[in-house]
Amino acid sequence: MAPRVLVSDxxxxxxxxxxxxxxxxxDFQPKLxxxxxxxxxxxxxxxxxxxxxxxxxxxxxxAAATNLKVIGRAGIGVDNVDIPAASRRGxxxxxxxxxNSITTAEHAIALIFAVARQLPAADTSTQAGKWEKSxxxxxxxxxxxxxxxxxxxxxxxxxxxxxxxxxxxxxxxxFLSKERAEEMGVVKVELDDLFAxxxxxxxxxxxxxxxxxxxxxxxxxxxxxxxxxxxxxxGGLVVEQALADALKSGKVAGAGFDVFEVEPxxxxxxxxxxxxxxxxxxxxxxxxxxxxxxxxxxxxxxDYLIKGAVSNAINMPSITAEEAPILRPFIxxxxxxxxxxxxxxxxxxKEIEILFDGATATMNTRALTSAALAGLIRAQVADVxxxxxxxxxxxxxxxxxxxxxxxxxxxxxxxxxxxxxxxFSRSVAGTVFxxxxxxxxxxxxxxxxxxxxxxxIYITNTDVPGMIGFIGTTLGEAGVNIANxxxxxxxxxxxxxxxxxxxxxxDEAVLDRLRAHPAVRAARPLVFNID
Numbered sequence: 157m158a159p160r161v162l163v164s165d166x167x168x169x170x171x172x173x174x175x176x177x178x179x180x181x182x183d184f185q186p187k188l189x190x191x192x193x194x195x196x197x198x199x200x201x202x203x204x205x206x207x208x209x210x211x212x213x214x215x216x217x218x219a220a221a222t223n224l225k226v227i228g229r230a231g232i233g234v235d236n237v238d239i240p241a242a243s244r245r246g247x248x249x250x251x252x253x254x255x256n257s258i259t260t261a262e263h264a265i266a267l268i269f270a271v272a273r274q275l276p277a278a279d280t281s282t283q284a285g286k287w288e289k290s291x292x293x294x295x296x297x298x299x300x301x302x303x304x305x306x307x308x309x310x311x312x313x314x315x316x317x318x319x320x321x322x323x324x325x326x327x328x329x330x331f332l333s334k335e336r337a338e339e340m341g342v343v344k345v346e347l348d349d350l351f352a353x354x355x356x357x358x359x360x361x362x363x364x365x366x367x368x369x370x371x372x373x374x375x376x377x378x379x380x381x382x383x384x385x386x387x388x389x390x391g392g393l394v395v396e397q398a399l400a401d402a403l404k405s406g407k408v409a410g411a412g413f414d415v416f417e418v419e420p421x422x423x424x425x426x427x428x429x430x431x432x433x434x435x436x437x438x439x440x441x442x443x444x445x446x447x448x449x450x451x452x453x454x455x456x457x458x459d460y461l462i463k464g465a466v467s468n469a470i471n472m473p474s475i476t477a478e479e480a481p482i483l484r485p486f487i488x489x490x491x492x493x494x495x496x497x498x499x500x501x502x503x504x505x506k507e508i509e510i511l512f513d514g515a516t517a518t519m520n521t522r523a524l525t526s527a528a529l530a531g532l533i534r535a536q537v538a539d540v541x542x543x544x545x546x547x548x549x550x551x552x553x554x555x556x557x558x559x560x561x562x563x564x565x566x567x568x569x570x571x572x573x574x575x576x577x578x579x580f581s582r583s584v585a586g587t588v589f590x591x592x593x594x595x596x597x598x599x600x601x602x603x604x605x606x607x608x609x610x611x612x613i614y615i616t617n618t619d620v621p622g623m624i625g626f627i628g629t630t631l632g633e634a635g636v637n638i639a640n641x642x643x644x645x646x647x648x649x650x651x652x653x654x655x656x657x658x659x660x661x662x663d664e665a666v667l668d669r670l671r672a673h674p675a676v677r678a679a680r681p682l683v684f685n686i687d
Contacts, residue, residue, distance in 0.1 A: 161181070189207060224245070302358065363390035410431035412433040494534075495683075497584055510557070
């Protein structure tokens with residue numbers, strides 16, 4: 157059955173056709189996003205939800221989306237999506253971070269020009285029949301210092317354009333390396349240095365707890381007198397009242413704002429002030445950008461629902477369409493390893509370490525880790541998946557670490573999952589052979605080579621003669637057919653394990669008979685998803 161996608165905001169017919177061409181059953185209802193009750197009533201019928209900004213994917217809506225697998229936002233901002241709620245429900249949230257980067261960057265440059273030369277006010281005056289040349293004395297931007305806060309996708313384009321305009325560009329971004337700054341042709345500085353040096357300041361960062369009110373009265377006091385400030389990023393980055401006060405005092409010479417603390421912005425402390433240019437969140441409003449993000453979100457959602465490829469996800473590691481078929485067997489392996497540990501570990505887990513050896517170390521390990529965590533938690537939470545599992549692990553306060561190393565043994569690549577509780581440490585390792593099927597290669601440090609079946613029995617015991625016969629006879633008498641039987645031990649007379657792949661579920665009474673042997677410490681049934 158084809159996956160179903162609801163489009164509840166305006167997307168172009170070309171974008172809608174992409175869904176159809178990729179084999180997705182698409183329901184195009186562009187006005188539905190504004191009808192919260194109707195949307196909540198029908199959302200449970202869909203695998204995907206494609207939106208712009210009108211639809212609000214709230215916690216309440218997500219709770220009603222019982223079949224939803226992916227939400228695609230045609231645009232950068234995902235303020236209208238409750239990402240934690242989606243993550244807890246295992247719903248991937250995608251955006252299109254590159255589709256409107258150029259458009260937004262160009263809008264920032266346009267506002268820099270508009271503020272530097274007071275263009276909107278001059279236009280209004282001239283069209284009113286006035287000729288006030290002396291009133292609109294502007295400044296050149298050539299040779300001026302532009303301070304860019306945030307040098308990511310959009311900020312880096314602004315830097316490039318500003319350098320082309322012969323501005324001196326400095327940038328503050330905690331994630332900007334010195335090498336990348338040199339490659340861009342900008343000088344990396346600390347935030348206070350940017351405030352002190354910049355003639356113009358433009359913001360290109362998301363709104364987070366760390367960036368909220370990044371420009372307030374204290375920050376403005378550190379700036380040059382006559383600085384001009386542009387914000388095309390997010391409302392809430394600048395304290396609007398503090399900026400209004402600075403504009404009135406002359407500390408700030410002008411401002412260009414496309415975003416506001418409250419939107420739609422019907423009032424603001426900035427409105428009506430001289431040399432303040434305001435636009436109604438037009439950063440992404442070009443024909444090209446709107447079409448680009450619509451096409452991208454349709455392609456991304458279709459690739460995920462049809463091929464399992466994940467791109468530009470906010471809460472899930474990306475998996476390209478090219479790597480998905482290669483990665484899929486190892487995702488299954490990671491899930492199996494996690495499921496094994498989850499079913500044999502009853503104590504609260506304190507730490508998790510995942511080792512990627514050889515070829516697996518070069519793969520998309522974030523995706524593999526997410527799969528392992530999903531398998532681990534599934535013993536307690538049946539509907540967990542690769543999106544919700546990392547969230548749950550973090551909420552539990554479990555310490556998680558990844559280790560990558562070059563090939564160290566006979567296998568081209570393998571994964572080892574180790575968990576630590578208050579009382580013990582337990583590990584299991586596995587690999588994928590040429591047939592694409594996962595195999596156990598080590599449990600508790602004991603080597604073996606075992607197929608993975610849907611129903612298995614895991615036995616730990618002291619190494620004594622006769623165990624093979626005892627296990628085989630006991631299961632045979634109970635009518636349990638053994639498909640594969642693997643043994644291992646650390647030394648003669650030491651710890652030993654048996655891993656059996658059987659044809660079906662085993663009654664607890666049969667397991668009790670196995671546990672009755674004096675050498676047996678534990679006998680556990682295991683169930684794995686091996687689609």
